[in-house]
Amino acid sequence: xxxxxxxxxxxxxxxxxxxxxxxxxxxxxxxxxxxxxxxxxxxxxxxxxxxxxxxxxxxxxxxxxxxxxxxxxxxxxxxxxxxxxxxxxxxxxxxxxxxxxxxxxxxxxxxxxxxxxxxxxxxxxxxxxxxxxxxxxxxxxxxxxxxxxxxxxxxxxxxxxxxxxxxxxxxxxxxxxxxxxxxxxxxxxxxxxxxxxxxxxxxxxxxxxxxxxxxxxxxxxxxxxxxxxxxxxxxxxxxxxxxxxxxxxxxxxxxxxxxxxxxxxxxxxxxxxxxxxxxxxxxxxxxxxxxxxxxxxxxxxxxxxxxxxxxxxxxxxxxxxxxxxxxxxxxxxxxxxxxxxxxxxxxxxxxxxxxxxxxxxxxxxxxxxxxxxxxxxxxxxxxxxxxxxxxxxxxxxxxxxxxxxxxxxxxxxxxxxxxxxxxxxxxxxxxxxxxx
Amino acid sequence: xxxxxxxxxxxxxxxxxxxxxxxxxxxxxxxxxxxxxxxxxxxxxxxxxxxxxxxxxxxxxxxxxxxxxxxxxxxxxxxxxxxxxxxxxxxxxxxxxxxxxxxxxxxxxxxxxxxxxxxxxxxxxxxxxxxxxxxxxxxxxxxxxxxxxxxxxxxxxxxxxxxxxxxxxxxxxxxxxxxxxxxxxxxxxxxxxxxxxxxxxxxxxxxxxxxxxxxxxxxxxxxxxxxxxxxxxxxxxxxxxxxxxxxxxxxxxxxxxxxxxxxxxxxxxxxxxxxxxxxxxxxxxxxxxxxxxxxxxxxxxxxxxxxxxxxxxxxxxxx
Numbered sequence: 077x078x079x080x081x082x083x084x085x086x087x088x089x090x091x092x093x094x095x096x097x098x099x100x101x102x103x104x105x106x107x108x109x110x111x112x113x114x115x116x117x118x119x120x121x122x123x124x125x126x127x128x129x130x131x132x133x134x135x136x137x138x139x140x141x142x143x144x145x146x147x148x149x150x151x152x153x154x155x156x157x158x159x160x161x162x163x164x165x166x167x168x169x170x171x172x173x174x175x176x177x178x179x180x181x182x183x184x185x186x187x188x189x190x191x192x193x194x195x196x197x198x199x200x201x202x203x204x205x206x207x208x209x210x211x212x213x214x215x216x217x218x219x220x221x222x223x224x225x226x227x228x229x230x231x232x233x234x235x236x237x238x239x240x241x242x243x244x245x246x247x248x249x250x251x252x253x254x255x256x257x258x259x260x261x262x263x264x265x266x267x268x269x270x271x272x273x274x275x276x277x278x279x280x281x282x283x284x285x286x287x288x289x290x291x292x293x294x295x296x297x298x299x300x301x302x303x304x305x306x307x308x309x310x311x312x313x314x315x316x317x318x319x320x321x322x323x324x325x326x327x328x329x330x331x332x333x334x335x336x337x338x339x340x341x342x343x344x345x346x347x348x349x350x351x352x353x354x355x356x357x358x359x360x361x362x363x364x365x366x367x368x369x370x371x372x373x374x375x376x377x378x379x380x381x382x383x384x385x386x387x388x389x390x391x392x393x394x395x396x397x398x399x400x401x402x403x404x405x406x407x408x409x410x411x412x413x414x415x416x417x418x419x420x421x422x423x424x425x426x427x428x429x430x431x432x433x434x435x436x437x438x439x440x441x442x443x444x445x446x447x448x449x450x451x452x453x454x455x456x457x458x459x460x461x462x463x464x465x466x467x468x469x470x471x472x473x474x475x476x477x478x479x480x481x482x483x484x485x486x487x488x489x490x491x492x493x494x495x496x497x498x499x500x501x502x503x504x505x506x507x508x509x510x511x512x
Numbered sequence: 513x514x515x516x517x518x519x520x521x522x523x524x525x526x527x528x529x530x531x532x533x534x535x536x537x538x539x540x541x542x543x544x545x546x547x548x549x550x551x552x553x554x555x556x557x558x559x560x561x562x563x564x565x566x567x568x569x570x571x572x573x574x575x576x577x578x579x580x581x582x583x584x585x586x587x588x589x590x591x592x593x594x595x596x597x598x599x600x601x602x603x604x605x606x607x608x609x610x611x612x613x614x615x616x617x618x619x620x621x622x623x624x625x626x627x628x629x630x631x632x633x634x635x636x637x638x639x640x641x642x643x644x645x646x647x648x649x650x651x652x653x654x655x656x657x658x659x660x661x662x663x664x665x666x667x668x669x670x671x672x673x674x675x676x677x678x679x680x681x682x683x684x685x686x687x688x689x690x691x692x693x694x695x696x697x698x699x700x701x702x703x704x705x706x707x708x709x710x711x712x713x714x715x716x717x718x719x720x721x722x723x724x725x726x727x728x729x730x731x732x733x734x735x736x737x738x739x740x741x742x743x744x745x746x747x748x749x750x751x752x753x754x755x756x757x758x759x760x761x762x763x764x765x766x767x768x769x770x771x772x773x774x775x776x777x778x779x780x781x782x783x784x785x786x787x788x789x790x791x792x793x794x795x796x797x798x799x800x801x802x803x804x805x806x807x808x809x810x811x812x813x814x815x816x817x818x819x820x821x822x823x824x825x826x827x828x829x830x831x
Binding site: 270271272273274275276277278279280281283350351392395396397398399400 | 531608609610628630631632633635636650651652653654688691714715716717719720
């Protein structure tokens with residue numbers, strides 16, 4: 077079964093492609109990319125010229141909540157949200173109940189993902205048993221079962237010694253350790269970025285230094301061990317500085333930024349709605365100088381990936397006092413629109429860089445298939461609509477949870493279609509693709 | 513009403529914080545409180561302004577002073593009042609604040625007076641309830657009726673708020689009284705100085721339009737008003753300062769230190785006081801202290817707020 081995507085702008089930074097090309101899909105693989113390819117028996121799909129064909133987007137940081145918290149999200153609803161957001165693959169964090177610290181849990185997640193048949197799911201295993209920060213999890217077993225990285229996300233790895241050991245041990249598989257950077261004593265019981273807005277609302281603060289201390293520790297230990305460290309959801313300007321210094325010194329460190337951290341500031345705590353618990357996440361929304369540092373890091377190449385930290389919570393868990401509300405917002409179904417609106421249409425970066433951040437680099441960091449349209453690669457393709465006018469409507473999200481601060485926002489840029497293994501798993505009628 | 517105020521009503525059904533009030537609204541409340549204060553001098557201390565209105569005092573934190581003050585204010589206005597005190601332990605095992613509010617709401621009270629340990633609890637209630645919400649203290653956010661009664665007390669003594677130097681000293685970080693007071697006083701044109709250990713000065717203080725300094729003497733130099741904030745004894749455990757003794761030596765308000773302030777300085781404290789920690793007993797009981805006047809004025813100010821928010825009655829009837 078062959079399919080020929082004809083027309084459209086192909087952007088594949090790994091192969092240095094950016095222009096009008098056709099893409100021939102054969103089964104679940106990419107057969108050819110070239111100009112004016114002959115149909116040759118393939119089903120021809122005409123792609124309008126203003127749409128962009130790129131390697132499938134990969135969100136390397138999501139919480140699918142299954143097993144254990146299926147009222148928030150399941151692998152099925154989470155991957156439905158993923159493909160609606162243009163993601164052909166997601167990597168899911170191990171803080172499920174029970175924690176993904178064994179092959180059993182990994183296998184369960186993978187079987188749920190296969191049954192759903194939407195986005196590819198790459199589990200991330202725990203660094204420590206139960207993510208308790210005491211004993212190492214069975215990392216080799218996790219890898220064998222399908223885990224692509226390790227993390228105790230939600231918390232930093234408990235001690236410098238345990239982190240050193242984990243880096244050394246995972247280093248034998250060249251698996252990255254993904255670190256949630258935070259000094260727990262400086263974070264304390266904080267609930268919002270320490271600054272004017274938290275002070276005026278009487279919310280306990282979390283200084284940017286709490287995160288940056290974790291970054292410094294991680295970079296030093298990655299240097300000591302020679303292993304790969306990936307820093308999750310950066311929010312503080314000093315963290316960007318720490319990563320930049322590490323990279324300059326040749327340390328094997330990569331990092332990601334979430335769309336809410338390059339879009340919002342802590343002003344959102346007060347306005348438009350004071351104490352909106354959908355502005356509560358960890359790390360918190362920070363001040364303008366921090367947000368601007370995220371943008372600068374995206375522009376100058378310090379930032380390797382955009383990842384959503386998709387963190388679904390049930391509405392009644394969020395409809396509580398601000399300091400009692402859980403941290404986190406959903407992100408899969410708004411990431412592309414925010415990226416286009418805030419990074420592309422502002423002129424900060426060009427389209428190939430966006431494809432690097434959302435596809436090529438995450439694939440490279442996690443060493444997973446995809447991230448390229450090379451011949452023979454998996455036919456994971458996202459068709460983007462950079463000019464599409466999108467109005468965020470939380471109630472229409474495929475995700476089981478609707479906890480977003482972006483409800484009602486009008487953004488420029490969206491997703492036209494998502495193709496996983498040659499199969500169209502999402503097509504957006506509003507983007508004008510009907511025959512896919 | 514003695515003076516005709518520029519405004520005759522508040523814009524909002526709630527009083528969640530001073531942040532939402534304009535200078536004109538603050539003046540309206542203070543002017544209305546003047547008329548209400550007169551009620552306390554009558555042999556029959558009761559007016560029918562809120563007859564038939566139901567006011568629920570919903571207190572999730574222990575409070576004697578504020579709850580009593582609200583209750584007296586409500587009774588003097590002839591409202592039907594109901595006190596609900598919910599210990600924090602029953603919240604942990606019991607229903608959410610939203611559910612508590614919805615259950616109360618189903619019984620259609622006119623006003624809910626809320627005291628809660630979480631900042632923004634009143635905002636949550638306000639989004640859920642049709643009843644008017646009065647914030648009687650939410651976490652470390654605001655305590656608007658305290659700031660209003662403080663302003664009333666200052667205005668009564670000094671005749672104005674504008675141009676006065678007001679120094680606020682103590683645990684700034686954890687004080688809702690501070691946040692309400694600096695907003696009110698800066699809106700009304702006072703020159704506000706705040707002081708305390710640097711560990712207890714909130715981040716971004718400069719953006720509040722006040723001068724922050726750890727040097728108490730500088731803060732009270734030439735001050736017309738000094739407000740002291742309670743130092744909670746458990747703060748030592750958070751390593752905010754070394755000992756109560758050292759706190760008193762460095763920041764405590766003593767008679768000796770008071771000489772730096774203006775000769776007619778007013779000493780204020782929202783209570784409850786720690787004698788010998790933030791304030792020496794000689795100062796608390798001394799001639800500059802207006803601490804008990806604050807308490808008396810609290811009733812009048814709360815009557816004014818209840819009256820203006822519960823609304824629907826013209827000014828003649830109240831006076």
